[in-house]
Amino acid sequence: MLLTLDHVTVAFGGLVAVSDVSFSVSEHEVLGLVGPNGAGKTTLFNAISGLVRPSKGKMTFCGHDLTGIPIHKRARIGIGRAFQVPQPMHELTVRENLIVAQHFGTGHSNPGKIDEILDLTRLGHKANRDAASSLALTEQKALEVGKALATNPRMLMLDEVLAGLETNGKRAFMQTLDDARQRFGVALLMVEHDIETISNTCQRVLVLNFGKLIADGSPEEVFRNPEVIRSYTGGETA
Amino acid sequence: MFDLVAQSVFSGLLAGAYYALIALGLALVFGTMRIINLAHGELVLLAGYIAYTAESRFGLDPLAALPAAIIIVALTSVIIYLLLTRIRVDREINSLILTFGIAIMLTNGILMIWSADIRSTTSGWYLDSIIIGDTLFAMNTEILFAVIGVLVVGAVWWWLSKSWYGRALRAVSSNRDAAKLMGIDPRTTEILSFAVAGLLASIAGIALYSGKVIEPSLGHSLTIKAFIITVLAGLGSVPGVLIGAVLIGVAESLTATLWSSALQGLVSMLLFLIVLLVMPSGLFGRTRRRG
Helix, strand or coil: CCEEEEEEEEEECCEEEEEEEEEEECCCCEEEEECCCCCCHHHHHHHHHCCCCCCEEEEEECCEECCCCCHHHHHHHCEEEECCCCCCCCCCEHHHHHHHHHHHHHCCCCHHHHHHHHHHCCCHHHCCCECCCCCCHHHHHHHHHHHHHHCCCCEEEEECCCCCCCHHHHHHHHHHHHHHHHHHCCEEEEECCCHHHHHHHCCEEEEEECCEEEEEECHHHHCCCHHHHHHHHCCCCC | CHHHHHHHHHHHHHHHHHHHHHHHHHHHHHHHHCCCCCCHHHHHHHHHHHHHHHHHHHCCCHHHHHHHHHHHHHHHHHHHHHHHCCCCCCHHHHHHHHHHHHHHHHHHHHHHHHCCCCEECCCHHHHCEEEECCCEEEEHHHHHHHHHHHHHHHHHHHHHHHCHHHHHHHHHHHCHHHHHHCCCCHHHHHHHHHHHHHHHHHHHHHHHHHHCEECHHHHHHHHHHHHHHHHHHCCCCHHHHHHHHHHHHHHHHHHHHHCCHHHHHHHHHHHHHHHHHHCCCCCCCCCCCCC
16 A cells, blocks of 8 residues: 555644545555545645644555654655645746755656656756746646656645646646656546546545545446535535 | 046955855845844854954964854854744744844844954954055955955855755745655755855955954944845845945945045945835846745
């Protein structure tokens, strides 16, 4: 098992954002995480990457107990993350963003892999441009994924990276992700609103509602589950 | 008249390189962490007094005090950083109050240890003048530290733009959480940059001691000068610090020659205000984009 969550709860004061969630991710798996707004998807992501601390439960990644591992060390054991709103390092060029991620995320430099990532994310022609001012939204998102790939992750967490892209953009981006998965052998854990994309790409889907995990299975069975349908339609019978 | 102006511009250039040395440590910390270290001038002054002790007590050349100054000042600078990390909310604003308080403590510490007397170097070589091309005069110390100033600006520029820790520092400054997720420990990089700021203050302090006079109350005026140059340069621009500093140096020097030395401060402040009026983000500052 790559990642295992064992009865993880995240609470902010009295508000329970993630409640008693257990699941695991295996190597090379493509796993979707869906749920209505406020279901706790991003909080769960934050807990795995270390931005928030779970109040209960245990998380392990590749045999490491994540509890005592600070964020910057989680990158080194193989957890990569791309944000919904791209977070490029403004003051660095596109290539620098990647090589800094690689150097600090893996502890060594490998220019060959940087070129491969630039090629994969179709950012080669902008490699030496400023990350702040010269990238369109799609390219910023590609850089976001590229940065995460540069840290040599075994699992890549994608937080609504498709949001804001039009249909063709989405398709192209999914192609990039699929290439990345095949070339670098990473597992993908993706939060996404677009059910169609999830159904087409994920082997397995998790559904969160009010912080609880209400379904875990193949897209076909999950999206036929009455509880899942209820959570999406707000209680009306579908 | 021409000779006078030429001499004045030349002296201004030398003064500018020296000002750059004074400003660089503050510019580094301000540019990368948005922390204005109001105790920066006191750090410079502390190094000056260490050079004084080395010279008066142990008969050493002021420059020979550099290793000791670097250790003490860099350590002080790192302690300031560690205190700053205790601030949990509004780090940018609250750090002003904290560093202002530290500045007062340092001033009084200096006063206690070294008394209020004015000190200056007794090493003759530094104050000897040389003549360049028959017409231009300068003290050895001015030439020496102008050269060192330019070299140090180059070194800091290289460090920030090409070294791993420089890049990590810029990464942390652009986006702290994203930098962490890439494996960068922000604390290590920030401690390192405060230590480097201390090192820069040490060099500046020795330049100060071997070319001017020092007294315990000098710190805040050094901080103000460093701050003006940093803002004039534009946040985050290292070459801008040198150019801004030279601009101030030449303007002050020409004012003294052509008008009156009493108006030096006024003219450099006016220059500062005019530049900011026309270019609000400084000479080389980038307009920062968010999101």
